[in-house]
Amino acid sequence: SxxxxxxxxxxxxxxxxxxxxxxxxxxxxxxxxxxxxxxxxxxxxxxxxxxxxxxxxxxxxxxxxxxxxxxxxxxxxxxxxxxxxxxxxxxxxxxxxxxxxxxxxxxxxxxxxxxxxxxxxxxxxxxxxxxxxxxxxxxxxxxxxxxxxxxxxxxxxxxxxxxxxxxxxxxxxxxxxxxxxxxxxxxxxxxxxxxxxxxxxxxxxxxxxxxxxxxxxxxxxxVKNARGSASDTPDTARDAFLALGAKWLRDAGAVLELPPGRAGVEVPASVSYGGEGLRS
Known part of the structure; x- marks a missing residue:
């Protein structure tokens, strides 16, 4: 406050x-x-x-x-x-x-x-x-x-x-x-x-x-390692980012049908900072 x-x-x-x-x-x-x-x-x-x-x-x-x-x-x-x-x-x-x-x-x-x-x-x-x-x-x-x-x-x-x-x-x-x-x-x-x-x-x-x-x-x-490494790669970071966007949308009531191999959905920061304001 x-x-x-x-x-x-x-x-x-x-x-x-x-x-x-x-x-x-x-x-x-x-x-x-x-x-x-x-x-x-x-x-x-x-x-x-x-x-x-x-x-x-x-x-x-x-x-x-x-x-x-x-x-x-x-x-x-x-x-x-x-x-x-x-x-x-x-x-x-x-x-x-x-x-x-x-x-x-x-x-x-x-x-x-x-x-x-x-x-x-x-x-x-x-x-x-x-x-x-x-x-x-x-x-x-x-x-x-x-x-x-x-x-x-x-x-x-x-x-x-x-x-x-x-x-x-x-x-x-x-x-x-x-x-x-x-x-x-x-x-x-x-x-x-x-x-x-x-x-x-x-x-x-x-x-x-x-x-x-x-x-x-x-x-x-x-992102610490190159592509192909076991963890902390650009690909794992991207998947985590997309998965978080999907979680926010589901929490807001959305029903998602993702294609095979798709980790989630991108929610731009200009749309939502931390999952807020998505119900509308």
């Missing part, structure tokens, strides 16, 4: 010249561990959001000057990303949260998603690569569900005042995450170590974090 002004931004997978000073990740690649190659620099989109705040301190002053209280940050590779969700933003605002996140239950123990957990007494996101197989598959004896149940789907709420705290925090330096991966080179893929920063790294400095569990079928259809 209270008024609030929210700025919407995306965690777009875009690239900027490293000359601009927006360094969010460093990557080391070598064809031989005995002969390391020079340090290569590139930008990781999730980390660059806060580094840009650090390097362009004026950016975090501008929203407050124009009356913006919070930032709604969404991930562009999620086809079901609900931008500016009033239920989520209203919940975070009503709770006085500095940071908010929509979460979904993990599909299975091997799903490659970060999870929310307490680390050192503070709520954090632990990347899937930092979980041991035992931790990833551990179950709560009381419920039988995965112990680390809530996955981070990169749908976040940030108060502008908290972004100012992050600016000061990052100015003091921060730790990298280590990822051992195959890295492309002119001679083909080589073993390498990527030093990464993530958008959730500063979460522990928040005084209050609000988590809101949402239905995977309505909020999360990521």
């Amino acid at each position: 209270s008024r609030m002004t929210t700025l919407v931004c995306s965690q777009a997978r875009c690239r900027f010249s490293s000359r601009g000073g927006f360094l969010a990740s460093q990557m080391m690649a070598s064809s031989s561990w005995k002969r390391p190659a020079p340090l290569l620099k590139r930008l990781m989109a999730m980390g660059v959001c806060f580094w840009r705040c650090t390097n362009l301190g004026c950016w975090i002053c501008w929203p407050r000057r124009v009356g913006v209280e919070s930032v709604d940050c969404y991930c562009v590779d999620n086809l079901l990303a609900r931008i500016g969700d009033p239920q989520f933003l209203g919940y975070c605002h009503s709770q006085g949260a500095e940071v908010g996140a929509r979460v979904v239950a993990r599909a299975h123990a091997q799903e490659k998603v970060g999870v929310f957990a307490t680390r050192g007494g503070e709520l954090s996101v632990v990347e899937y690569s930092e979980l041991t197989p035992e931790q990833a598959s551990a179950c709560d004896p009381n419920t039988g569900e995965l112990q680390f149940k809530w996955s981070n789907i990169c749908m976040h709420y940030f108060s502008v005042s908290w972004l100012q705290k992050v600016h000061a925090h990052l100015a003091q330096g921060t730790a990298y995450h280590i990822a051992r991966k195959q890295i492309p080179s002119k001679d083909g893929p080589v073993q390498g170590i990527k030093l990464e920063l993530f958008i959730f790294d500063p979460f522990p400095i928040a005084n209050k974090v609000a988590l809101m569990e949402v239905a995977r079928s309505e909020h999360f259809a990521p």
